[in-house]
Each structure stands twice: as C-alpha cells, then as structure tokens.
Amino acid sequence: MKQLSPATRARYFRRQLVDRLMGGLCMLAAGIGLVLLGLILWMLFSNGLGGLKLSVFTNSMAQPGADGGLANAIVGSLIQVGLGAMIGAPLGMMVGVYLSEVGKESTFASVVRFVNDILLSAPSVLIGLFVYQIAVEPFGGFSGIAGSISLALIAMPIVARTTEDILRLVPQAYRDGAVALGSRENEVVRKVVLPAAFGGILTGVLLAVARIAGETAPLLFTSLGNTNWSTDMTQPMASLPIAIYRYAGSAYDEWVSLAWTGAMLITVGVLVLNILSRFSHAAVAGKTEG
Amino acid sequence: MSTPTASRPMIGARRMHVGDTAFRISLHVAGAIVVIVLVSILAIMFLGGRLAFETFGLDFIWGSEWNPVTQVYGALPAITGTLVTALLALLIAWPIGFGIAFFLTETCPSKLRGPLGVAIELLAAVPSIVYGMWGFFVLAPFMSEYVQPWLTATFIWIPPVGDSFFWFTAPPIGVGMLTASLILAIMILPFIAATTRDVLLSTPQLLKDGAYAMGATRWEALTGVVIPAVRGSLFGAVFLGLGRALGETMAVVFVIGNAIRMPDSLMAPSATIASVVANSFPEAEPGTLDLAVLLGLGFILFVVSFGVLAIARLLLHQERMS
Amino acid sequence: MAPMTQEAPKSTREPTRSNRGVPMGAPLVAQSSIAPAATRIALQDINAFYSEKQALFDVNLEIPDNAVTAFIGASGCGKSTLLRCLNRMNDTIPGARVEGRILMDGTDINSADIDPVQVRTRIGMVFQKPNPFPMSIYENIAYGPRTHKLVSSKADLDELVESSLRRAALWDEVKDRLGKPGLGLSGGQQQRLVIARALAVSPAVILMDEPCSALDPIATAHIEALIDQLRKHTCIVIVTHSMAQAARVSQITGFFHMGKLIESGPTDQIFTMPKVEQTQDYITGRFG
Secondary structure, eight states, X not given: OOOOOHHHHHHHHHHHHHXXXXXXXXXXXXXXXXXXXXXXXXXXXXXXXXXXXXXHHHSOOOOTTSOOOSHHHHHHHXXXXXXXXXXXXXXXXXXXXXIXXXXXXXXXXXXXXXXHXXXXXXXXXXXXXXXXXXXXXXXXXXXXXXXXXXXXXXXXXXXXXXXXHHXXXXXHHHHHHHHHTTXXXXXXXXXXXXXXHHHHHHHHXXXXXXXXHTOOHHHHHHTBOOSSOOOOTTSOBOOHHHHHHHHHTSSOHHHHHHHHHHHHHHXXXXXXHHHHHHHHHHHHHXXXXX | OOOHHHHSOOOOOOSSOHHHHHHHHHHHHHHHHHHHHHHHHHHHHHXXXXXXXXXXXXXXXXXXXXXXXXXXXXXXXXHHHHHHHHHHHHHHHHHHHHHHHHIIIIISOHHHHHHHHHHHHHHHHSOHHHHHHHIXXXXXXXXXXXXHHHHHHHTTTSOOBTTTBOTTOSOOOSOSHHHHHHHHHHHHHHHHHHHHHHHHHTSOHHHHHHHHHTTOOHHHHIIIIIHHXXXXXXXXXXXXXXXXXXXXXXXXXXXXXXOOSOOSXXXXXXXXXXXXXHHHGGGOOTTSHHHHHHHHHHHHHHHHHHHHHHHHHHHHHHHHHO | OOOOOSSOOOOOSSOXXXXXXXXXXXXXXXXXXXXXXXXXXXXXXXXXXETTEEXXXXXXXXXXXXXXXXXXXXXXXXXXXXXXXXXXXXXXXXXXXXXXXXXXXXXXXXXXXXXXXXXXXXXXXXXXXXXXXXXXXXXXXXXHHHHTTOOSSHHHHHHHHHHHHHHTTOHHHHTTOTTSBGGGSOHXXXXXXXXXXXXXXXXXXXXXXXXXXXXXXXXXXXXXXXXHHHTTTSEEEEEXXXXXXXXXXXXXXXXXXXTEEEXXXXXXXXXXXXXXXXXXXXXTTSOO
C-alpha cells in the first residue's frame, strides 16, 4: 500500500476535525434544546407547585385576599375545549377521509388540501378576530359558544391532516379485500379502513385537543373570560389561559402565584395528552402486527 | 354446492347506491367547508378593515404614526416589528434547529434518539402563554441585567443608521424586540428541528451511501450530497417556521414592550401586528375606526402569512413529488 | 378415477375459437377422463385498456364449472388483468376500460347495467399476498355475511363461520382462538383464512391471483389440496406463474402472451402436446 503524502494526511486530519467539530456543535444544539425544556419545566414547577392547594380547584377567581382559586377557569376551559373538539374533530375526520379515500388527487381535493395546510399554520389571533366578527358582534356579546367555535376552527385542520396521513398508511390490500367481497365504497371506509386506522386518528384528535387547550389568543376575542362562576354558554366564559393572562401581569402577588399554578396545570395537562397520544399510535401498530 | 347468493338472479341494480351518494356528498361538503372558512376569513378581514383602508389609503401600510388619540393609524411600526422579530428569530433558531435535526438523524446514539425526539416535540407542545410568562419573569430581567448592558458596551462602535437607528445602544429595559426575537426563536426551534428532521429522514439512503462509499465524512456527505438534494424542502421548513413566527401572539405580547412606534434600536420596545391586535382590542368599539384598523392589520397579517405558508408548501411538496 | 359426468365431455377435437396458430401436427391426445361440467363463464371478444394502453386483445374463452381453469404466461401477459375483469375489479382503477361480453348464467356481467357489487358477491377473489383484515378470525369470516345480511341470528352466523373454516381446512387449527387477530396466523393459514372468508358468501366462482407465490412449499401444498377439494363444487380460476402448479392443479389451461390468448384446452394436452409453437416454447422454458 502506497504511503500517503504529508499533504494528503494533513487534509485528511483536517476533514476529520471539521466532521468532529460539526458533530460536536450539533450535539451542543441538541443539548440547548434539552436545557431549554428543562429550564421551562423547572421554572413552572418551582413557581407553580407552591401555590398548588385545594382551593385552586374549589374556589372561583376572586379579589386578592379572598382566597380565590381557578375553579371557574378550569371548568370553563374543559367545557370550551370539549365542545371545540366535538365540533372540530368530526369535521376534520370527514375532511381527512375525503382527501384520502374519495378526492385523492382530484383538483378539488388538491385545493382542499392546500387550504387545510394554510389553516393549519394560520395565526390563531386572526381566527379569534374572525369568529368575533361572525359570532360575537352580530349576536351582541362574547360567549362560550363563540369560544368553542374558534377552538373548533383551530382543531379541525390538525385532525384533517393527521387523519389523511394515517389513512394513507392503511394498506391498499385491505380495501381490495373488502371490495372483492362486494362492499360498497362507504362500507369499505366505514367497516375496514377507519377501524384499521382508529389508533392513529385518535392520536390526531388528542394532539388537536392538546393544542387548543393551550390557546389564549382566540379566546380573548370570543369568550373574553369571566371572573365569576358561569357555565352559561351564551355568556362570556372563563378559561384557564385567559385567567393566567390576566393574573400574570397584575401587581398582586396572590394573583401572580395563581398564574404560575395555572400555567403549571395547563402545561402538565398538555404534556400528558401528548404522551397519551403516543400510546394511541403504538396501539395501532400493535394491532396490525397481530 | 350453490347456496343462496350464487343462485339469486342478478338484478340490474342502480349503479350508484344511495348509501354511497350520501357518503360522497357529505364528504364533499366537509371539504367545501374548509375552503369556505379560508375565503370567509379573508373576506371578513378585508370588509371589516375597509374603513381603515378608505380613510388612509396606502398610508395605512406606510404610515409610521399610530395614535389612537388623534385617530391617526399607520401600520408600519407594527409591520416592522413583525418582520424584524420574525427574521431575527429565524436567524437564531434555524442553525440550532438544523443542528438538532442533524444530530437526531446522524450522530445521536440510537438509544437516545427516541427520548430526544420526544423532548423536542414536548417543547413544541408547551402553550405559548407559558413561553410568554417565562420570557417576562425570567428572560427579560436576565436581559436587562446582564445581556443588554454587555451588548451596548460591546457594539458601541457600530455607527447608527441616520439619526434614528442605534443598533444595540438603548436603555436596558429588558423587554423589546431582541427579547421577543429570542422567545420567538425558542418557540419555533422545535418546529424547525422536527420538520428538518423529517426532510433529512426522507432522503434515500442510496444518496448517502454513494457519498460514504467515496470516503466522505458524515459532515461532507451532508453538505455535499444530502443538502443540495433536499435544498428546496429545507427552505420549505424555514418558511414554515417563518409563517409560525409571524403570527405568534401570546409569547410576544409579554416581552415586546408594546410601544407602537418605529424602533430606534434592536432592543427597543416595539410591537407586532399580533400584539397590537391583542392589546388594542379591548378598547376598540364595534363600528369604529379603532376596530377597523385592527381588522385591516389582521388582513395584512393574513395575506403575508398566506404567502409565506404557500411558498413553504410549494417548496416542501416539490421535493416530495420528485 | 372419478366417474364420467352425465354430459358428453367437451371435445377438444375441433379447435375452439380460442386456438390460434399452426397446429403441431401430432395426433391429438385423448382427453382427461374427469370431464368438467357445463360452461360457467363465457368470455366473448374481450378487449381491455388501461387509459390508452391496450392490455387484452380479442380474448374468447369458456370457463367450465366444477373445475380449475389456470391462466399461465410470462409477466405482463395480461392474465391478471383478465382475472380482474371477471369480478369487475378493474372498475376500481381510474382509466381502465373493458369491452366485450362476459356471460354468466345468461347475463352479461360486464354490462354497464349490472352493479359490480352484485357480481362480486357471486365471484370471490383471493389475492397474491394474504390480506386478512386487521380483525379477529371470526370477524374476518363474518364480514361478508354481515355486509350482505346473509344470516339473521348469531347462531346462524357462528355456524356459517364454522362451516366456512371447515371448507377451507382451517377449522381444526383455529377453533380455539376465533377471537385472536387474523394477522397473527402464519402465511399459509392467512391465505386459507382469506379463502374461508370468500367461501362464507357462497360464491359460484372463486378467482385466485397467484395465491401461493408468497407461501412456502408446505403451505403451497396445503392450498393446492384445498383447491382440488373446492373445485368439486365451485368454479375456480387461478392465475399462476408456476407451470408445475398449473399442471398439478388445473383441468383447463389458457396460455397468454402479450395480451392475447394463444391457446387453451385440457391441461394434459397443453402441457404434453400443445398445438401452437409459442405455447411449446413457453412450456419448455425457451422464454418467460
């Protein structure tokens, strides 16, 4: 074997050095990401845990010194997120089924797909402003319903996209088998394709719920928030993100402490939903591998 | 042994079964709703903001004075704030996000790959209001006490632009464009990392094998072969991050300082379209110019976002097709 | 040896309309003593197109009942396309067009007036790669009967599931685990499951598209034995790229090349004394 010239050897070492250096920088980048996550979670828990007491869940928002809690905000969030998901998820699923099973590559389907992707990343503050114009102003006031609608509009594109993606992964062999047994198009989808994709669709729904649970801006324009206990959907309704928003910038320590606790609760809820959605996805993998 | 089905005479049944027709129609309606929503948003924003455009004409976009008291509204400060914070955020987030993506796909030991991927996605799941709080309570004081004075001192030698823009020379308030850019960067970071990772994962192994077979190092294979092949998609990921950064509200509203005027330094308190809309909304009465300008701002933001997101999609899909 | 059937055996003395090309010149061999019954499906002047590309040219063929008809030929010769014409599966492919008449029980099932769904309840299909649904074994078999409302009670359904699995020679192996996922079975078992699923709707005809190509030799032997059982009561059409399999399993064979039916006739005769030179070339391995 021919001996490498000093120049070649030098070049080789330099290239290795660059490779190692870049690899190291990338590891640094990953480290930064992890450190950030850790910092945020640590900050949330160190500030929020202290204020975590029963009254947070049992008492509604109140003036400082009146032992207020976040009960009405938590309940208001649950109601609006629930309703928003109940409206947005089925609609999103239908869009996903349309794109994957019926429309496929047609022109209309391409347009719907494009528009859906735009809506997916559209600024949520604009969704809020839009729903304000159509559901608040004409009806004379802020309401829980308007809040739910705005959340539904955010959830729908997410569910549509994840549904379409998961349906495309269902093997064509299943559809062929069902067609060969004399199934109609809607039977193939309802009885074979959708059940096969169930886990993945659930993942999408959970991810959408996690996303809308943390949204503040759209609610600012639609349900406004409410310092009193109210489950009336036609009136302004409290929500956890809005309560946090109002309390965090305030001058009262008690309120700021509640803001931290609320922020901690929301983050934990959202992260738990995210992790749950992973298990849902794993469940579908298990089924197909028998 | 022919049993019932086979011996039943074949009826010339209707071609399209009722169940299928209802199925198809309802699905098409769902698709149509999606399109109608988008068109409605554009239309409502435009119609609602018409008063603003009529009152100020093009000066609505170019005007640099935003004064609710005198009812003079020019969107330039908000537009400037939006663009500068988004671009700065991108500048900071992109190399780090890319580094994370490269690490995840190439050099990371396989045991860590899963957990690290999960960690990045959890970072993306954190609600934006939490980022806002973190920025307000942790980052802003940090900036004001350590970073900003240091920046002012270090970069004092940069000549100002005209007599209105002083780069890093500003009172160390803590909140302002720079802090907002940092928060935005952290928010779009996991997003860019995830999208870039997906792009890198989708490059055919064949391409990389070819480079390795010629003795390339990992970095050389990446820069020499993989990146040129997926350049379009990588730009697509960048535009996607930009689209997100442009519209972000809650994280920004806490740390941008909410001063609706042209910034005189990179650290100046400023405003973005989203923050102006969120902050000015409570005082805006329906039917007034105050509300119309917010809707007009919303229209501008939507049009810009639409354009950016459309470009992103085009770039990402182009590669997918080929 | 099975007894002769009542009907006079179809003579292969006269060249059928599907025979083409120059006769070999050798004396015709006496046909097999197991004579297939009447024609189940008659294909007349079939031309098939995928958009602009023509895949089948003027195919004329009669497929007998209670027998196995095999389609053989090189890759891309159109045998799978023809098979899929029989149960209108080509309808699901955009741009596919089938012209000609496919007569079954006096009806042209290729006609636009006939609902393909009706056709598919009478003509079942087994695919190359076993494709049980991601459901339990029981649910797989029950799918067809449930969809077409063939039974009215749970007891009847249980009975139908059991008889279908018995007919597919799978019952003994799975009777204790009907609730387990169908995908948990071995390849050969999955294919028998799919056959049982097809049998559950009692079709007159079963189409099989290279049913053993994804299976090992033992599983293949099981399936072939099953096919031999099934053909006593059902018309079976099988596409196979293995000539040996066609010789083992079928009574009638059709040889295809480039979209045309080159020759068809009793399997014995095709494999020992083919009339057309091209058939001879394929069988001796000169091409394909």
